[in-house]
Amino acid sequence: MSEQKYNGTELMICLASRAMLDKATAFIGTGIPMLAASLAQKMHAPSLMPVFEFGGTGAILEKLPLAVGDMRTYNKGLFAEGICEIMETSQRGFIEYGFLGGAQIDAYGNLNTTVIGPQEKPKVRLPGSGGGNDVGTACWRTINIMRQSSRSFVEKIDFLTTPGFLSGPGSREKAGLPKGTGPYLVVTDLCTMDFDPDSCRMRVKALNPGATIEQVVENCGFELIIPDKIGANGEPSDEELRILREDVDKEKLYI
Amino acid sequence: MSEKTIKVLEEGIGKLIQPFDLDEFRAHNRAKDKALTDKLMTEAAAVDRYLDEGDYIGVELYGTVRCPMTLVREIIRRGYKNLRSVGQGVYETDMMLGAGCLTELDWTYIGLEVYGVSANARRAVESGYVKQVTEWSNAALAWRFKAGAMGIPFIPTRSMLGSDTLKYSASKVIECPFTGEPICLIPALVLDTGFIHVNRADKYGNCQIDGINGFASEMAGACKKLIVSAEEIVETDVIRKNPDKTVIPYYQVDAVVHAPFGSHPGEMSGAYERDEEHIKSYFTESKDPEKTQAYLKKWVYDIKTHDEYLDLIGRDHLESLRIKED
Numbered sequence: 001m002s003e004q005k006y007n008g009t010e011l012m013i014c015l016a017s018r019a020m021l022d023k024a025t026a027f028i029g030t031g032i033p034m035l036a037a038s039l040a041q042k043m044h045a046p047s048l049m050p051v052f053e054f055g056g057t058g059a060i061l062e063k064l065p066l067a068v069g070d071m072r073t074y075n076k077g078l079f080a081e082g083i084c085e086i087m088e089t090s091q092r093g094f095i096e097y098g099f100l101g102g103a104q105i106d107a108y109g110n111l112n113t114t115v116i117g118p119q120e121k122p123k124v125r126l127p128g129s130g131g132g133n134d135v136g137t138a139c140w141r142t143i144n145i146m147r148q149s150s151r152s153f154v155e156k157i158d159f160l161t162t163p164g165f166l167s168g169p170g171s172r173e174k175a176g177l178p179k180g181t182g183p184y185l186v187v188t189d190l191c192t193m194d195f196d197p198d199s200c201r202m203r204v205k206a207l208n209p210g211a212t213i214e215q216v217v218e219n220c221g222f223e224l225i226i227p228d229k230i231g232a233n234g235e236p237s238d239e240e241l242r243i244l245r246e247d248v249d250k251e252k253l254y255i
Numbered sequence: 256m257s258e259k260t261i262k263v264l265e266e267g268i269g270k271l272i273q274p275f276d277l278d279e280f281r282a283h284n285r286a287k288d289k290a291l292t293d294k295l296m297t298e299a300a301a302v303d304r305y306l307d308e309g310d311y312i313g314v315e316l317y318g319t320v321r322c323p324m325t326l327v328r329e330i331i332r333r334g335y336k337n338l339r340s341v342g343q344g345v346y347e348t349d350m351m352l353g354a355g356c357l358t359e360l361d362w363t364y365i366g367l368e369v370y371g372v373s374a375n376a377r378r379a380v381e382s383g384y385v386k387q388v389t390e391w392s393n394a395a396l397a398w399r400f401k402a403g404a405m406g407i408p409f410i411p412t413r414s415m416l417g418s419d420t421l422k423y424s425a426s427k428v429i430e431c432p433f434t435g436e437p438i439c440l441i442p443a444l445v446l447d448t449g450f451i452h453v454n455r456a457d458k459y460g461n462c463q464i465d466g467i468n469g470f471a472s473e474m475a476g477a478c479k480k481l482i483v484s485a486e487e488i489v490e491t492d493v494i495r496k497n498p499d500k501t502v503i504p505y506y507q508v509d510a511v512v513h514a515p516f517g518s519h520p521g522e523m524s525g526a527y528e529r530d531e532e533h534i535k536s537y538f539t540e541s542k543d544p545e546k547t548q549a550y551l552k553k554w555v556y557d558i559k560t561h562d563e564y565l566d567l568i569g570r571d572h573l574e575s576l577r578i579k580e581d
Contacts, residue, residue: 054467082468083394119423130363
């Protein structure tokens, strides 16, 4: 790879940002999703409505929140309520995008953020579901943001914390999960992936600048669907990078 | 009448750590003091009077925001070793686990947010010190409080369906008698003692919160005993001027503790920012069990009162955290 003007985190933020359409609601978690939403607001989606788990709705993200309940999550906001209100709003279908990540993900986009090893006697106890399960249940389209490695993209996750497409077509509906919901996009440091509608398995969509399909396959522990035509994700533009660095994260909290 | 039974499709294998008796809860609430009684007391008196070993507790907060740290330090200082708790926590839960206060947890999230995994939670669970962990989603725990506060045994929800989070919870999936679809029933949660920090309260326990309110009203309604701490104790006239701002009414509350900077090192909406340096240093030290104990000794065990804590942190430093008016 030649000299880069940006790092892997900045690239993933831009890719997640571009995936969000204007005039939609987005359930925002800590870290990259906050930056992606703020960037989207300042680029192509001025009417993107950020919703935070503990009650902040419609904030103008002048400064980046450090947590999903801090004051910045309702800075000049439209509505400041509580967690039940937000979760109920999501359950009745108002939230379009949700962001997720985790220690492990499988081919169906199911996520583990709970334990490595058995739940009763874990090798590693992880933070747990938090709002992840609720986001993966009720948001219309979930976007997973994770660095890719064969240790985290695995055939079998140790614990299914948050539902993706469970065991394949029809299984979400069979379990009683809301119709028409599920994983929409996976953003990694190597590529973006969507889900094959027939099998509900992860499918390579577009390669990141400089990444090869061999790298993508090598850094994935399950068999990926590789279509004949694979797109190419554009580099972060000068404008995206400028806004990201000078405006979105001007306090240099994350990047 | 035709015989119809509701089909139970799945049952979580997690332990229901705090079984509930709603008629007993009603009787308890009936017996609670409804007079406007002065409940102002020190954190030591409040915890001493309203927290018993073995109790099931809940600490309301969002991350490090509006966290009742004065009360949490008092719980740790008094050396409880067998409390059961709602695991929706960051700094305060990490500390209580480091101090060995908690043995059973209803767990949704215990971590350090942007700073990662909670080292004390890892040690407490992986060593087997914590004997029981029952899993839930965030919404599920908030709705469990809501069910308790509504005085009903469960709330049906679509959260957790299809997941191991449900499998290791104490919820049940039934075939909905209206639609025939699977629906998850999450059981009510009624706490023995709850701890909530608010912006202002009067001496009777009428509480107001600025900004988002997390799950304060749901949790307050689901407590048998409730200790609140407040940044500011105000005259009841202040409450009466804006009763729509009251999130917790006095009759829920058993004790009121005056605790300025009571969320420190966390933040308080509209009042002060979080003490990033202090939090960062704790999170670094918490990775090491001995350093965790040294931290607890310095900032908890060797201090007797909230005032002493504020002196040790430094009054000037605290003032520097105050939010400046625009």
